[in-house]
Amino acid sequence: MELWFSEFHTNNVKLSIRSDEQLYSGESDYQRLDVINTPEFGKMLVSDGDIVFSEADEFVYDEMVTHVPMAVHPHVKKVLIFGGGDGGVATCFAKYPEIEEIDLVEPDEMLVEVSKKYFPEQTEGLNDPRVHIYYQDGLHFLRTVQNEYDIIINDSNDPFGHEEGLFTKEFFGSCYKALKDDGIMIYQHGSPFYDEDEEACRSMHRKVYRIFPVSRVYQAHIATCPAGYWLFGFASKKYHPLNDFDPAKWKKKNIETWYYTTNLHVGAFMLPKYVEDLLEEEEGRTKQEIKNELEETK
Amino acid sequence: MIRRNKTVKENFVERQSHAPVYEALEEFKKKKVVPFDVPGHKRGRGNPELVALLGEQCVSLDVNSMKPLDNLCHPVSVIQESEELTAEAFGAECAFLMVGGTTSAVQSMILATCKPGDEIILPRNVHKSAINALVLCGAIPVYVEPKTEPRIGIALGVDPNEIEDVIKKHPKAKAVLINNPTYYGICSDLKRITDIVHQHNMKMLVDEAHGTHLYFGENLPINAMKAGADMAAISMHKSGGSLTQSSILLTNNGMNADYVRQIINLTQTTSASYLLISSLDISRRNLALRGRESFGKVVRMAEYAREEINAIGGYYAYGKELVNGKSVFDYDVTKLSIYTQGIGLTGIEVYDLLRDEYDIQIEFGDIGNILAYISIGDRIRDIERLVGALAEIKRIYEKEQRPIITGDYIQPEVVLSPQSAFYSEKKRLPIRETVGQICAEFIMCYPPGIPILAPGERITKEIIDYILFAREKGCSLQGTEDLNADYLNVIV
Numbered sequence: 001m002e003l004w005f006s007e008f009h010t011n012n013v014k015l016s017i018r019s020d021e022q023l024y025s026g027e028s029d030y031q032r033l034d035v036i037n038t039p040e041f042g043k044m045l046v047s048d049g050d051i052v053f054s055e056a057d058e059f060v061y062d063e064m065v066t067h068v069p070m071a072v073h074p075h076v077k078k079v080l081i082f083g084g085g086d087g088g089v090a091t092c093f094a095k096y097p098e099i100e101e102i103d104l105v106e107p108d109e110m111l112v113e114v115s116k117k118y119f120p121e122q123t124e125g126l127n128d129p130r131v132h133i134y135y136q137d138g139l140h141f142l143r144t145v146q147n148e149y150d151i152i153i154n155d156s157n158d159p160f161g162h163e164e165g166l167f168t169k170e171f172f173g174s175c176y177k178a179l180k181d182d183g184i185m186i187y188q189h190g191s192p193f194y195d196e197d198e199e200a201c202r203s204m205h206r207k208v209y210r211i212f213p214v215s216r217v218y219q220a221h222i223a224t225c226p227a228g229y230w231l232f233g234f235a236s237k238k239y240h241p242l243n244d245f246d247p248a249k250w251k252k253k254n255i256e257t258w259y260y261t262t263n264l265h266v267g268a269f270m271l272p273k274y275v276e277d278l279l280e281e282e283e284g285r286t287k288q289e290i291k292n293e294l295e296e297t298k
Numbered sequence: 299m300i301r302r303n304k305t306v307k308e309n310f311v312e313r314q315s316h317a318p319v320y321e322a323l324e325e326f327k328k329k330k331v332v333p334f335d336v337p338g339h340k341r342g343r344g345n346p347e348l349v350a351l352l353g354e355q356c357v358s359l360d361v362n363s364m365k366p367l368d369n370l371c372h373p374v375s376v377i378q379e380s381e382e383l384t385a386e387a388f389g390a391e392c393a394f395l396m397v398g399g400t401t402s403a404v405q406s407m408i409l410a411t412c413k414p415g416d417e418i419i420l421p422r423n424v425h426k427s428a429i430n431a432l433v434l435c436g437a438i439p440v441y442v443e444p445k446t447e448p449r450i451g452i453a454l455g456v457d458p459n460e461i462e463d464v465i466k467k468h469p470k471a472k473a474v475l476i477n478n479p480t481y482y483g484i485c486s487d488l489k490r491i492t493d494i495v496h497q498h499n500m501k502m503l504v505d506e507a508h509g510t511h512l513y514f515g516e517n518l519p520i521n522a523m524k525a526g527a528d529m530a531a532i533s534m535h536k537s538g539g540s541l542t543q544s545s546i547l548l549t550n551n552g553m554n555a556d557y558v559r560q561i562i563n564l565t566q567t568t569s570a571s572y573l574l575i576s577s578l579d580i581s582r583r584n585l586a587l588r589g590r591e592s593f594g595k596v597v598r599m600a601e602y603a604r605e606e607i608n609a610i611g612g613y614y615a616y617g618k619e620l621v622n623g624k625s626v627f628d629y630d631v632t633k634l635s636i637y638t639q640g641i642g643l644t645g646i647e648v649y650d651l652l653r654d655e656y657d658i659q660i661e662f663g664d665i666g667n668i669l670a671y672i673s674i675g676d677r678i679r680d681i682e683r684l685v686g687a688l689a690e691i692k693r694i695y696e697k698e699q700r701p702i703i704t705g706d707y708i709q710p711e712v713v714l715s716p717q718s719a720f721y722s723e724k725k726r727l728p729i730r731e732t733v734g735q736i737c738a739e740f741i742m743c744y745p746p747g748i749p750i751l752a753p754g755e756r757i758t759k760e761i762i763d764y765i766l767f768a769r770e771k772g773c774s775l776q777g778t779e780d781l782n783a784d785y786l787n788v789i790v
Contacts, residue, residue, distance in 0.1 A: 137679060139686035143610070165679050169656050170686035177693060 005036055005044070007051055009226040010194045017041060017224075023118060028110035035118045041224065043118060045086060047111075057223045058088055058122060063260040064220045064232060064268070066092040069151050069184045071250035071265060072239050076150045077101070080178065082138045083156030083163050085111035091125025095255050102131045103149075105141045107163075139165050142174035149179055154187035167200075169207045172235070176211050182238040189217055189231035192275055197226060206282045208235045210290075216241050217279055218268040220259070231275070242269055314387060314586035318379040319579040322367055323359055323572060335362045336569070361572055370395060370570035371563050380579045387586040388513050388532070389523045390548035392555040394562060395578045397570045400507045401427035402562070403531030403547040405434065407503040408475065410529070410553075410561045412437035414717075417471035419464050422709055423453040424477050425505060426740055426777065429752045432716040439716065440468050443709045445625040450616065450637040451666040453748075454625035455486030462494050469498065477505040479512075479519060481662075481669060483633030484626050488525035501553075502527040510538035511632055514589025515597065519628035528553055537596075537632065539674055540581035544574040592674040596632050599681055600672045603634050606685045612641035612692050634670045636688075638663075642697030646771045648688075651695060656687040664743060665768060708764060710755035714789070719754030724787040726780070729765065732757045735788035740777030743768050749777065757788070 006016040017038050024035040034046040042055030053061065066089060070076060077100045081089050085106035093102050104126075106112060112133065116123045125131060134141055138156075152175050156163035165171060175185045187208070192201040209215040212235035222230045234241045247262035271279070333340050342349040342357030349357050363369040368377035377395065384393035396403045404427040412418050414436030420428060422441040432439055442464050444453040456476050465471065474495045479485045488504070495502040504522035506512070510532050512521035522530035530548045534540040549558055585592075607615040614637040620626045638648045649663025661671040670684060713736050714722070724738040737751040750765055751757060765783070769775055775783040 137682045139682040140606075143606070143686065143689050165683050165686070168683060168686075170683060170690045173690040173694070174686060177690075 005038065005046070007049065007224075010196055013194070013226075015224065017044070024114060026110065026114070028108050030108040031111075033111060033114050035114065044224075045115065045119070051224045052086060053088065054224050055119070055122075060220050060222045060259045061230070062088040062092045062122075063257050064218070065089055065153050065155065065186045067250070067255065067257065067260040068218065068232070068234065068241065068265060068268070069186055070096060071246065071262065072236075072241055072244050073150055073182070073184055074244075074246070074249075078149045078151075079103070080105070080149045080152045082106075082152070082154045082166055084153065086115045086119065087112070087123030087126045089153055089155050090128075090131050091122060094125035094128040094131065096253070100130060102128070104131060104133045105138050106133060106135060107137050109135050137165070138163070139171060139174065142171070142178050145174075145178040147178070147180055150183055152179060152183065152185045154185070156188065167204060169211075172207050172211050176237070179237060182236075184234065184236040184239060185212070187233045187235070189233040191226040191229050192231060192278060193227035193229055198278065201231065202278055202282050204233065205279050206286055208233055209283055209286050211235070213237060214240055216269060217271065217275070219271060219275070220268065234269075242266060310386070311587065314383060314583060316379075316383065317576075317579045317583045318376040318383070319367070319572070320576045320583075322376040323361075323576055326361070326366055327358060333361075335364070337362065356573065359572055359576065363570070367572065370397065370575060371566065371568055372559075377575065380575075380582070383586075384546060384578070384582050385548070387582050388546070388548055389521075390530075390550050391553070392549045392558070394547040394549075394558065395575055396545040396547055396562070396566075397543065397574045398545075398566055399427075399535075399543050400505075400531050400533040400545040401425075401430070402566060403545045404428050404475075404505050404507075405431040405565070406547055406558065406562045407505075407529045407531055408432065408437065408473070409435050409564070410558050411473040411501045411503065413472075417468050418473050418475060419461070419468060419471050419500075420475040421453075421456050421477070423480070423748050424475065425507065426742055426747050426749050426752075428475060428477075428505065429716055429740070429749055433720045433753060434717075436715065436717040437472075439712065440464060440471060441709070441712065447620070450614065452482050452484070452635075453480065455480070455484045455627055456491065457624045458487050458490040458494055459624075461491050465494065465498050465500070471500055473501040473503050475503040475505060477507070478522070479506075479508050479630040479633070481508055482635040482667065483508075483630040484620070485519040485628035485630060487624075487627040488520055488522060488527070492526045496526070501529070504530040506530045507533040508536060508633075509630070510534055510536060510585070511589070511593045511596070512630070514585045515593030515632070516590055518593070518597075518632070519630055523548060523550055526551070529558075534578055534581055536671075537593075537673055538581050538585060541574055541577040544578045546578065546582075593632065596672055596674060596676070599676055599678060600632050600634050602678070603670070603672070603681050603685060606681075607636060607688060610685070610689045610692055612696065613638060613688060614640055632672060634672050636668050636670070637666055638668055639666050639699070641692045641695075642699045643691075643695060644771045646768075646773050647695075648691060650772055651691050652684075652687055656683075656690070658684055658687055660684075664773070665771065708750070708758075708761055710751060710758070710761065712754055713756055714754035716753045719789060723790045725790050726785045727788055729762060729784060729786050732786045732788050733759045733762060735786075738787040738789050739779060741765060741775060741783060741786065742777050743773040744776040747776075751786075757786070 003019050004016045005019045006014045008014045019036045019038050021037040031047045036044050044054040045052040079093050079102045081104045084104050156166040190201045192198050214236040216234045218232050220230050339345040368375045381393045408431035416437045417440050418437045419440045421444045423444050492502045504527045506522050512518050528551050532546040534546050535542050535544050604615040607613050618629045638645050644665050645663035645667040648668050652658040661669045735757050737755050737757050740749045741751045742749045
């Protein structure tokens, strides 16, 4: 039997993965969720037809959003994760004993249940007593939060799906408010390779660059992402991802990894020319905007 | 085509499940008739770029009036059936599908009840379409002064006692027109006003542009037909979900429907768009079958947004607490109107910030308020974005409160009827030099489209100050011959 799962990366490109079994299908108020088994990528979680993660490449993503800020910020106590209902990121943070609280905001309770049932290893961290899950909208949660967190992770990956609110200026602004004076926000920056994704990537950088004093972008290779290539945003009120990076201190923590290394940390911020160019273009545009506004108010 | 067999007794739901115009269009499409009539784009083939924009389905429905599809100017088959179903759904005697916006419905109400020289009683904060109708037909306005809310500066409803006083002073008036609910959601005591109006043998006309949902939702303010009004203009395209520019006119109490049709035909196009007509047909069906549930959801979303916005602080999202039994008899809780001066910003400033900085387009902002339109198409996550953006605007842009001109409404002195002023000899003056003159044209902020000055009214310094302040704050000023509104036409 030939059974193939396909995801469109553009109108003209699709990624097809052979599946041998569909393990689950269900619909919540927010999305349709499917779990399928594939010979190449292991089990995969699919939301409204798009891959959320696969067992084979999930570790790349989780490690890159966790260890990068953890190796920069000198004293992390409180972490907030948005859209991390699949538990991977929380599980990764739970490896750090110095963290006191990990708050997870996820609107869809069903996503957590399905993840727990079909991906017990990856959701292990959700059982950690430091992890608290809040089933609510991210913007709603943030409204009353001020100066609370050391690290905020936006783990939502679809700027056009039910979590589109997590890619807006009001969201990034609210994160700024919710972070302590030396807080760091890590967010999904998309995949800029295909033309149709480029504008989303640019607009995200524009929004964050305007709000945070430090705004850098780093990359990783993730096989199931469009073009196998993915960017993350590092936005911070104080720390620079390379200048304030302390590899020796992080190494002493003895955290086991498969993707992240302290060498890779530095390399991940070295971007291809075309990506650098488009980010710099947006930075130039934003600087000009700020200049114009200052002149206007004068 | 599934045609209803009229001899079979059907219940309300079965009848309302039909959309006769839509069904006829579907049937017509299947026949693949070769068009040698207008429109000249011939199902889009002659205009591929238009097809690319609107889609094949859409342009193929843009057809001419013809026997199987009836004719809006003289309906005898499917449009007639659709109008009958509409009347039933709204609890009216007759309904007219309108394609010239609610403007044409409001004008038809006035033209159908007033002749040149007749008096008509109305509050001054009516939509410009009502005063335009007075220019057209030569009726004389008698204005009832609406009260203004001192804190938030919006015009309130009409007090029945005041209506009665005015009626006693003008016993020969032919009709009373009120707008209910207002843009902001304020409702007057429609039932009592209607009773008073009828006791004095006048016609009760209601501009219900912002009240389609009152006919379908639960626990909402009373609608015009239920209150016993004679005519009502309904903006189906606002809360009803039909296409922009489509509207409904309702009549009741034995109004002569054939005469009303003649009045409508004076100004209505003879090439009515089937896109508009079918959108009214489908929307009416949807409201009749699912309106209660849909508007229940709208109310819950609006109430949630109100609570959350009031919790931010500074903003005031008002609701039922404004009700005082007189100038605010009831409040339409589907509306989300927010007073913004508590954070030191005018409504128009918040309106601009929401659009330019947060990609959120709201209905309008005036000097003191913004209005976000909540409808059957909204989702709670969009509400979260709106509330989140308002919280951010407060955090980033809040100013120390400073005195701002309040009151969106100044009652002007009427010197001439709108028609004689409009057609008088005029001269153009720079706006600052017009104090004391009689205005010969309209000037208004759009939206909401309530005239600050109408033809025939005395210009005062207070009014000019208000206009200049509104313009400085970024309101779009409209209605004047000079598109920049630097000059005003006054009567020589």
